[in-house]
Amino acid sequence: MPDNAFDELQWRGLIFDYIEGVPELLAREKVTVYNGFDPTGDSLHVGHTVPLIALARLQRFGHTPVAVAGGGTGMIGDPSGKSAERNLLTREQIEYNVSRIKVQLAHLLDFEVKSNPARLVNNADWLLKLNLVDFLRDIGKHFTVNYMLAKDSVKTRIDREEGLSFTEFSYMLLQAYDYLHLYDTMGCKLQTGGSDQWGNITAGVELIRRVRGGQAYAMVYPLITKADGTKFGKTESGSVWLDPEKTSPYRFYQFWLNTDDRDVIRYLKFFTFFTRDEIAGLEASLAEHPEQRAPHRALARDMTARIHGETALARAEQASQALFGGEISGLSAAEIADIFADVPSCDLPAERLSGPGMPLIDLLVTAGVVPSKSEARRSIADGGIYLNNVRVSDGAMSVSVEHALEGQFIVLRKGRKNYTLVRVIR
RNA sequence: GGGCAGUUACCCAAGUGGCCAAAGGGGGCUGACUGUAAAUCAGCUGGCAGACGCCUUCGGAGGUUCGAAUCCUUCACUGCCCA
Incomplete structure (x- = not known):
């Protein structure tokens, strides 16, 4: 300094x-x-x-x-x-x-x-x-x-x-x-x-x-600008708040992690207390191994820890790893509950899945994954809906108890990274 | 108070009696590619059914018409000019 x-x-x-x-x-x-x-x-x-x-x-x-x-x-x-x-x-x-x-x-x-x-x-x-x-x-x-x-x-x-x-x-x-x-x-x-x-x-x-x-x-x-010209601090779901009730630590972490390459070094200077040497090191890493995203990770870690604490950071990282790393079907109920703690979720009475089950279209709307049934149909047709991380091809399918992981959870996903957890309540 | 112009979907903006759920652009969503990227390309973008079709929407209300975003009346709001 x-x-x-x-x-x-x-x-x-x-x-x-x-x-x-x-x-x-x-x-x-x-x-x-x-x-x-x-x-x-x-x-x-x-x-x-x-x-x-x-x-x-x-x-x-x-x-x-x-x-x-x-x-x-x-x-x-x-x-x-x-x-x-x-x-x-x-x-x-x-x-x-x-x-x-x-x-x-x-x-x-x-x-x-x-x-x-x-x-x-x-x-x-x-x-x-x-x-x-x-x-x-x-x-x-x-x-x-x-x-x-x-x-x-x-x-x-x-x-x-x-x-x-x-x-x-x-x-x-x-x-x-x-x-x-x-x-x-x-x-x-x-x-x-x-x-x-x-x-x-x-x-x-x-x-x-x-x-x-x-x-x-x-x-x-200076006003904080973004390389793509959009407004800083906004995501699809609105502003990124410091209040964990409004923006979960997981989303907060993801917000920083998703920083554009062209912006990340500048943001490190704006938001963190890293020294010149540390930032220079991260800059070198970005130039040589952009795919590792070391500066993004450092930024996300630092901000999440400062605002939400180390525990929240650990959880956010864990969830990120599970969600973007791959396999969720082998996880235990406890692990799922933990990983998705921060992810949007909703409760669903088990009776609604009984017998033939509930049309997936309806479930997507009920869970708030999409705003309307038309949108749900469209998303499925686009190949953008995943049930327990498996892409759904049948727009008319129903979800029944068998689909619930450990009998308790259904993981809905729209697109690459929008997860919603459905908790089946008995 | 008077005159003129305007108010269309998330935003900008076309449309001036039926072919209008409404051009085009932006934005957004999804897919391919990838690094949970950028760039690029493709599809989608009012709702309910998803087969036909039905319903709501062009500032508000009322009217003319077989039929209105489009014509008339009135109200509200915005801008410009005059007092």
């Missing part, structure tokens, strides 16, 4: 833009740095983690990280990067979300160290106290509409058909006020965020200069 935080971030490709003086600031003093996040859901997803992990990197260099939950701003909705007006959340929803996210943050930031413990605050604590007239006099006075209109987040929305509401237009002022508040109360001098936050962050820097004559700083990270 280099001795300079800025160099470290730069090497990792994390510096997209910054206000002049940031490298010197980070080298000169231990600063309090904050990064906001949106509590619009009750869990963070992988896309949220880059700025938060970056905060952890700064913490390792002795700086003090502050995670700011946008409990107040979340009630408004940030127009940045949004194509349409945001749905507003209630105060209760947001408070619940913040409480859930707090647990996840503990995996990323160190709240325990004596010297520079991380902190979590909620901007609802100060924003909700604001009074409109005071706000307009004290804050609004310092911004011209021209300045606000010039911000990209506003400009792109005005150019689009949908436009944006006054509420969203005002968002940047609230975030600017956040920065001022944290500058005043915690001596916070640096705000970080995704590159889409640049306008909001610099508005805060501007405000601090005007009302306090102080110098505050801004630094933003």
